Amino acid sequence: MERTNTLSIQQSRDSDFIREVEEASGQNLSKCYQCGNCMASCVYTFAYDYPVTQIMRLIQLGQKDTVLKSSAIWLCANCQACTTRCPNNIDVAQVMETLRIMSRKEHTVSLPDIQAFYDEFLRSVKTFGRVFETGLLPVYNMRAKKPFTDLDLAPRLLMKGKLTFFPAMVKQRKKIAEIFEVIKRDRFSKEGKARPEPLSSQPDI
Amino acid sequence: MRIGVFVCNCGTNIAGTVDTAKVASEALAFADVVYATNYMYTCSEPGQQEIQRAIGEYGLQGVVVAACSPRMHEPTFRRAVEKAGLNKYMFEMANIREHVSWIGNDREANTRKAVDLVRMAVGKLRFNQPLFSSKMPVNKRLLVIGGGVAGIQAALDCADGGVDVVMVERKQYIGGKMAQLDKTFPTIDCSSCILGPKMVDVSQKENITLYAASEIESISGYIGNFTVEIRKKTTYVNWDACTGCGACMEKCPAKKAEDYFNEGLGTARAINIPFPQAIPKKAVIDAQFCRQLNGKKCGVCAKICPVKAIDFEMKDTIVTEKVGAIIAATGYDLFDHSVYGEYGAGRLPDVITGIQYERILSASGPYGGHIRRPSDGKEPTEIVFISCVGSRDQSVGRPYCSGVCCMYIAKQAILTRDHLPESNSYVFYMDIRAPGKNYDEFVRRAQEEYGVQYIRGRVGKIYQRGDRMVVQGADTLLGVQVEVEADLVVLATGVESSSGAGELAEKLRISYDQYGFYMESHPKLRPVETNTAGVYLAGACQGPKDIPSSVAQGSAAASKVQSLFAHDMIETNPQVALVNERNCIACGKCIQVCPFGAIQWKELRGGIKKAEVLPSVCQGCGVCNATCPPKAVQLQHATDNQILAEVNELCA
Amino acid sequence: MTDSSPRSSAPADETAATKQGIKIVGFLCNWCSYGGADTAGVCRFKQPTDLRVVRIPCTGRMDPLFIAKSLIYGVDGVLVSGCHPRDCHYAVGNFYARRRMEAFKAFLPFMGIDTQRFKYTWVSASEGQQWQKVVTEFSEQIHRLGPNPGVRLRSGDNSKVSSGLR
């Protein structure tokens, strides 16, 4: 995300966005006084385009686009360090999670490969009821166009007998698929959108 | 009864959301109300004159003012009606500001509520009776609880004015936290040089009686006439004999006692005088560490003492003092940072508190004024200060600003540079709060002249890595995570109420807030009074304060005491219980329940017993009234009829 | 709870209630809760307007019959508030109050009054926010219950109330 060094506070402020984040996360974001503890505690700060503290500030200023398109929200591992140490008892990790959900809904996911991995994961769950680790990786590699990811691990894992070649399947797979369908239908109807959201450029889960 | 009603606009404070004219016009329709009006500022001089004029012109026998809280202006208006010739208890207030206009914006509902409240006040007033105070002598002696700088200032001011002062200090020495400090901001003058002479004054003034190592056991009585029981704690040393020569300390073989004065940085002997300038300079045995008291053979101190002051059989004693006023100056404690797991929870030896650092800086401290770190005694070169540890932190239940940390950090950083010119100091801060005289200039000097690196952000974690600690924080101005390798980390632990503050407040019958700080009578206009007459506040027991403010409040409390003691007699509160002997069935229940022993038996002719209230002892709580089966005891000005009249008006 | 109480006058009450609002009487001790209510006002903490406060020196002054009479004569809810236990200006007044009100609460059903119409609580002079919470919650509770059908006397009998407790 490109940074801008000037900001028109009134024109760029999206008050609905602030309200939506607060409602969905259950957090009062005006409590944040920008002490920086979340940034100081986050082990992923090095990789973020905006450190967590600035994400919080951007929400306070209603900067919807910048926030939902940031890579930070997708690089957060939800490790809870920020939440644990926030002096104002804000569940920061929950806010980040909320932003991820919103960015999916708004189709502004900045890191398609991470979304692709998540999608592949969910597809595996939907299909088998469980995650098929051995099957997941190659498909992801193909989709993310990083064919050699973790290929170095394969020989050793094979030797240790850790790779399974048949997915373990849940008997009531129908039930699992049904859960997925209901959720998708409800999301679709709740938002009243013309189309169900696509999952990156891949076939829908 | 001819009643007048005065509805105050309070500028727009009330009139903004209450139709005061309508309240007045509706009030005029109430039975007995012969005059009603609204006025811009009823408490102003012309406002009070308007009341007085109406009393004369309309022959009013009772007055209702609908305005702010009676806790604010009831005394003002009582004086006003008294000047116009009414008994001051023929007056009632309806609180239509704090309880109406300030808590809702619905003008119609507010006006309706205001009318109700005025009707209730009028209803009660109809049952009011003139009450008359009697006079009581004032015992012109003062009790000061706490011997820190605030208490010392108050005691000395009063003693200078000729008042007999009793000072009670829980520790074995006076001087409080200030005695532990090295230098003071923003002048960097030596703490013990400015406090020391005052401490000596306390010990030398003939009209100050000092009880150190003592605590308040109980307090009874009321303004002008308190009785205080003081528990003199066991010191195992007869202080009348002890000369403070220190011979016992030198020879005591128990060398691993806790050194409280040095905040645990060193060790003390089991028999100890904490510092050379201590007042009183008397030894105390720490029973926890004394060999003799723990069943081992010792008694070295008893043998060495030239005046035979050691007494292993000593027990606590209780002394009773009678005083007319009390100043609470119990000070503060520092936040226990062990709740911060991310800062090592107190387990990292080189993460210390600000007050520990004061002891390190102090020439009379455990390291003789040389800056070293506790773990290995090495001289640190990289020193990190972290502000707001236990301040402005909701997650540890301390959302308030401690007010002094920003300044003491700046001072310590400056002193560090003075001691160790080659060292580097870093201050992690959120905001710099330096609103005192010459304060901000001082903080600027730390940065501009002493090269202290201020980093705007909190610290997320401190951990040991090899010989040093890693301080992992944020620089929010840059928007980056920062790491500082530190030899020593000083946590600016915040101010919290003194341990035991709550229990003492209960003995004093004063209120305290959720953090244990004592409540002043009014945050702006009565900052040193409490809601218990005759009890005053000084220093940080009321809220975090620096030295100048504590001293100022000590003097302020002293002046309050002196203006009280300028009177030989004070008026008693006539709002006390009264027994109607015809109705009393002599069941004795009121005598049982009275918390103050204010009710006793009285024998009439023919041996008939009746309950009798001692008006000088009764505090007016009304427990007896609620208890009395035939309702023969009635609390004046809050009788059953008066309270029910209000309810009745509400239901009408 | 209120099944046995006369409901004949209820419709009239309801119109009165819509017009007049719900009436709640609060008995507040002078030292803590009255101060707490003042603090809430000073801090401009918004509250429902149904509460009418009677200032008493101490909750120890509370005669349970004050509560009973209030509810019988048509108040919709009674809120009693004093100092926190151990923090009483008169040392022990609120302990007496707590015992009495606990015992009294058990009698309300026998009088045909819903126990939810009465509440006692402890709020100190510094707890403005707590006071706002207490008032808001209790007012909402009473609004849910609606006007007090109670054992209200005919309006003509109201004049007899002020003859005291005897």
Next chain:
Amino acid sequence: MKRVAYYKGCSLEGLAAEYDRSTRMVCEAFGIELVEIPDWNCCGSTPAHSYDPLLSAALAGRNLAIAADNGCDMVMSPCPGCLKSLKGAQETCEDPAQRKAFVDLVGRDVDGLKTVSLLQLLYEEVGPQALQKAVRRPLTGHVLVPYYGCLLTRPAEKAKFDDPENPISMDRLIEATGATVPRDFPYKTECCGATYGVTRNDFVGKLSGRILDMSQGLGAEAIVVACPLCQQNLDMRQDQINKYSKSAFHLPVPYISQVIGLALGIEPKVLGLDKLCVPADILLEDRSGEDGQARQPGGVAAG
């Protein structure tokens, strides 16, 4: 015998099969009956939650519902990630606004269940004292670092177990086996790189790398873990980390259940110790003779 529903989760069926095996062995040794939830499904993990929290709640909730239908009142999952989803499902179920939607999807409520990690189960139901008594093959003389991972104790309000910053439960259990735990390992709860092993390999190189580095610095022979993901990052990816940080770490990363199993005298192979990528044979060295004689009187004679 304590009966506990066992939610093993996908990892324990694949890359973390030895965690599953050792968990079963250790629980059996202490008389805890693990009832594997029949026909369990994936909890959905992070991907489900970031798609829709209700999806995550429903996927995880289905397993809880089966456990409850089978008459269990406690569910144990050795994987902290799965546990988070299970607890999230319970939260959703308890939320009045979502309860109906949840119950519609899952078929019942799941409030009454207690959900715990393996570590919590062992710490609270067995405890260090009982473990110490049961030790047959003390790990005396071995220095082991406990690594809890980010989710096991955080956030404190949800985990409701141990301390969020400096947990001690695993320390105590390891000490009970006779091994030595260095004082205050500072990275106990610092994230290892989580799921970024696949998508952002360098994150793991950096974050797991510093955990390995700090452990080695403290003289550890092994890092003990209680999370399959942490184990994968620290163990399976140790070569990748070495490549990334130009280091030569060779630290075995056994599961807590394996360490306890060893101390109980269970065969290493049964515990799947050979399945670890970095061999953990060093743990099999008997050093109890060195200073153990004083501490384990009669130990040698009995052996």
